[in-house]
Amino acid sequence: MSHVSEIRAPAAADPARAVTIIRSEEEAIRAAHAAAAIIAELARDPASEKQLPVRQAELLSTSGLTGISVRPEYGGLGASVKTIVDTVRIISAADGGVGQILQIHHVMARGLVNAESEDVRAFFSRELLAGKRLGNALAEVGGKNKFDQKTRLETDADGTLRLNGAKFYATGSYLADWISVSARGADGTPGGALVSRHAPGVTALDDWHAYGQRHSVSGTVLFDNVEVDPSIQTPRGKGPFPRTGLTFPQILHAAIDTGIASGALAAAIDYLNTHARAWVESGVERPTDEPLIINRIGQYAVAVRAAEATLRYAADVFDQHRAAPDDHDLATELILAVATARAKSDEASLAIGSDLFSLLGASSSLEKWNLDRFWRNARVHTTHDPIRWRLQHVGNFYLNGVDPGEYNQITQARQGV
Structure with a gap:
């Protein structure tokens, strides 16, 4: 397979795609587990990452x-944040990159189903x-930061809205049907557009060559004079975003890392039971009877349980916040809770994904097992949004009483939005 591919021509809907309409939260969780079982089997094969x-x-x-966020009045489930978070976590335990495709899909869908x-x-x-x-196609490379963007959305001489520019870190876009693009107007005003990934002038490149999260397909998308349909756009509202404007993508990022941590724990347990040998000094026949291994697996399990517990709590608070969006104290608790979930999931995924080899032995490092995928996925994914800044907000709140915010507010203040 070529590592750099292009897609330009419009694609017809796949008539063979039979899509299940999920009707309950319980059904959504069962569907996630069923899909994850297949995805995990594929992920075990190191060739699949290429x-x-x-x-x-x-x-x-x-x-x-992918349809569970559609509201009941439009024929969907209108899933709770807790259920959406759980589905991303379950899929990420099977393959963190695929979990990230689902994560960004839900982030983009949230604005559309509530437009x-x-x-x-x-x-x-x-x-x-x-x-x-x-x-999504939001970030660019080459600017002084992620918000320094050159992509433009402008009206041409005949009144047609046109999109021109290039994006990177465009998670999921290569395999998407619709792409949400950030851009600036002719006067520099920030905005965006929704375009079909199959529209003339849209070129998606398979050039995401990171050592982890390879299945997030977060490479380049080019926009060359792409015609934008104004009837399906969601214009950006005036004024600042809510304080909690980034908590939804943040909690789903925590779900990805929590899933990676639990996937790593499950893989370590499976290897210990089926392939590992007891250490010669242990005095036991099976590695699963060695006290030091039992203790370390206990530490891993506690780390996963802590990440899962903080994630569940944050999701519960999020659903409460949806019912009372103007409650300042609840918004504060949501930001703190999501930051906590991010910190615990970050810690668990990196620690378990890296340390599991100390229990499994040298043979576990062979490429055929593909066990390093958990650490690689965790290490790459946890760089997306520095956890040190989530901790900064928590620390500043507890130490100095400063309301926790998110970097969207800081950026808007600098840009005078």
Whole structure:
């Protein structure tokens, strides 16, 4: 397979795609486990990391997981944040990169299923229930920071809205049906556009060559004079974002890392039971009877349980916040809770993914087992948003009484938004 691929021509809907419509929270969790079982089997093969996760992405669609955020009045489940978080966690335990495809899909979908425009809500609800996937094209390379962007959305001489620019870290976009793109207007005002990934002028490149999260397909997307349909856009609202504007992507990032940690623990236990040998000094026949290994597995399990517990608590607070968005103290607790979940999941995924080899022995490092994928995925994913700044907000709140915020507010203040 070529490592640099292009997609330009419009693609017809796949008539063979039979998509399940999920009707309950319990059904969503069962669907996630069923899809994860297949995805995990694929992830065990080291050769799979050199292939695009086409089958895995299709499983996300056909299982119905990509449509669970659609509101009941449009035929969907209207899933709670807790259920969305759980599905991302379960998929990420199987493959962190595929979990990130689902994560960014839900982040993009949230704005569309709750759009102010009835037409936009109805259109994208139908698309999501049909298994269509969403990707993002927000970040660029070459600027002084992630918000220094050159992509432009401008009206040409005949009144057509056109998009031009290049994006990187475009998670999921290579295999998506729709791409959410950040851009600036002719006057430099920040905004964005939704475009079909198959539209003329859209080129997706398979050039994400990181050593981890390879299945997140977070490479380049180019936009060359792409015509933008104004009828399906969701214009950015005036004024600052809510304080909690980034808590939804943040909690799903925590779900990814929590999933990676639990996947690493499960893989370590499986290897100890099926392949590892007892150490000669241990005095036991099986490695699973060695006290030092039992103790370390206990430490791993506690780390996973702590990450899962803080993630569940943050999700519960999030659902409370949805019902009372103007409650300042609840918003504060949500930011703190999500930051805590991020910190515990970051810690667990990196520690277990790296340390498991100390228990499993030298043979576990052979490429055929592909056990290093957990650490590689954790190490790459946890660089996306520095945990030191989540801890900064927590520490400043407890030490100095400063309301915890998120970097969207800081950026907007600097830009005068």
